[in-house]
Amino acid sequence: MARYAQIVGWGMYVPSEILTNDDLSSMVDTSDDWIRARTGIVERRIAAPKETTATMAIRAAQAALRVANVNPARLDLIIVATATPDYPFPATACLVQDALGATRAGAFDLSAGCTGFVYGLAVGSQMIISGAYDQVLVIGAETLSRIVNWTDRNTCVLFGDGAGAVLLQASAVPGGVLSTVLGSDGSGGDLLMLPAGGSRHPASAETVAQGLHYIQMNGREIFRFATRVMAKAARQALAEANVDLEDISLFISHQANGRIIQSAAKSLKLPPEKVFVNLDRYGNTSSASVPIALCEAIEQGRVKRDDHLVIVGFGAGLTWAAVVVKWGMPLPVPQPPRWTVVWRLARYRLAAVRSYLRRLGRRILSALTGLFVRNNGSG
Numbered sequence: 005m006a007r008y009a010q011i012v013g014w015g016m017y018v019p020s021e022i023l024t025n026d027d028l029s030s031m032v033d034t035s036d037d038w039i040r041a042r043t044g045i046v047e048r049r050i051a052a053p054k055e056t057t058a059t060m061a062i063r064a065a066q067a068a069l070r071v072a073n074v075n076p077a078r079l080d081l082i083i084v085a086t087a088t089p090d091y092p093f094p095a096t097a098c099l100v101q102d103a104l105g106a107t108r109a110g111a112f113d114l115s116a117g118c119t120g121f122v123y124g125l126a127v128g129s130q131m132i133i134s135g136a137y138d139q140v141l142v143i144g145a146e147t148l149s150r151i152v153n154w155t156d157r158n159t160c161v162l163f164g165d166g167a168g169a170v171l172l173q174a175s176a177v178p179g180g181v182l183s184t185v186l187g188s189d190g191s192g193g194d195l196l197m198l199p200a201g202g203s204r205h206p207a208s209a210e211t212v213a214q215g216l217h218y219i220q221m222n223g224r225e226i227f228r229f230a231t232r233v234m235a236k237a238a239r240q241a242l243a244e245a246n247v248d249l250e251d252i253s254l255f256i257s258h259q260a261n262g263r264i265i266q267s268a269a270k271s272l273k274l275p276p277e278k279v280f281v282n283l284d285r286y287g288n289t290s291s292a293s294v295p296i297a298l299c300e301a302i303e304q305g306r307v308k309r310d311d312h313l314v315i316v317g318f319g320a321g322l323t324w325a326a327v328v329v330k331w332g333m334p335l336p337v338p339q340p341p342r343w344t345v346v347w348r349l350a351r352y353r354l355a356a357v358r359s360y361l362r363r364l365g366r367r368i369l370s371a372l373t374g375l376f377v378r379n380n381g382s383g
């Protein structure tokens with residue numbers, strides 16, 4: 005029997021602190037007018053000191069699981085697309101797995117710049133269609149405020165923090181993710197990069213002094229690249245899905261710059277009502293931008309059953325990707341009974357207790373082993 009990968013859950017989380025263009029104009033030599041005119045951004049969210057990519061990813065994941073009414077213990081795989089993981093390792097996806105209590109899930113991070121979430125959709129859906137897995141959680145989460153140089157007006161006005169997630173589920177109902185197109189061009193890797201902190205330039209007092217732990221970007225070249233690949237990738241994905249341009253209900257793309265989105269829409273001859281834009285309120289949240297946009301499009305009633313969505317991303321690498329989705333879920337989703345909400349919260353508490361007991365168990369075992377070795381050595 006044919007298998008399809010349907011999006012059955014979705015959720016987002018953004019920090020509560022808002023940084024407006026006016027706030028930025030008191031930090032660097034810029035203005036609300038310039039930022040609005042050149043990017044379309046009005047404000048962005050900034051993570052609180054205690055918030056990290058993992059904590060935001062967990063909140064978005066919990067929301068997606070709530071919509072799907074799926075127990076985290078049933079997840080097969082968790083993919084976290086991010087350019088700002090909590091640590092180089094362990095993977096942020098493992099921190100999410102632990103917090104959710106997804107005891108039988110594999111977990112890994114995916115690095116494809118701002119395209120990461122769309123890459124994750126492609127990987128997750130193929131895992132389902134191939135028959136390997138039934139439930140795959142794909143998350144895009146970023147804390148870009150921690151790698152932005154707040155004295156560089158060329159970059160600091162662009163980025164924001166947040167997370168979004170979708171749950172992909174195996175289904176016999178035709179639809180879901182119909183086609184996926186992935187692309188890359190490493191010759192443009194230097195156009196958008198975080199130079200230090202990896203094996204090429206390990207962290208040192210010198211790399212910090214030179215500001216190499218901040219985003220470095222050639223904005224004009226990225227702009228040119230983005231306008232070139234977006235429409236092309238969308239067309240390729242539509243051709244593979246055998247869907248006509250006129251049958252697209254909504255175009256959801258990476259939210260980096262309003263002018264880039266307009267240029268892609270113009271090239272695809274899409275009217276404004278078929279193009280989703282929310283970068284005015286969140287700025288560029290990198291791999292989180294597409295799932296956040298999808299969640300808000302659903303919330304605003306702009307997605308309906310059997311709609312064809314085209315989802316396109318581009319970013320560091322250089323990378324780009326497009327997927328065509330035939331929406332399979334009836335909307336709006338009915339509210340679950342109150343007791344399930346309480347049970348879900350209890351389950352996350354239990355996951356935290358389980359995690360604590362596992363750490364404690366490991367510590368006790370290691371102390372006992374040490375004692376045994378010392379006693380045997382001295383005896």
Ligand code: ACO
Pocket residue numbers: 033034035038039042043117118119157158159161196221223224226227230260261288290318319320
């Ligand atoms: N405020 C005021 N002036 C500014 C600012 C600012 N915040 N930033 C730059 N300027 C100045 C520049 O210094 C330049 O001045 P100059 O002519 O005296 O040298 C002038 O504005 C024009 O600069 P441009 O770079 O030509 O401006 P442009 O119209 O290209 O807009 C922008 C710049 C917004 C960065 C645009 O190039 C862009 O959006 N590029 C794509 C960036 C992007 O999407 N990055 C993310 C990719 S995805 C990922 O993986 C993270």
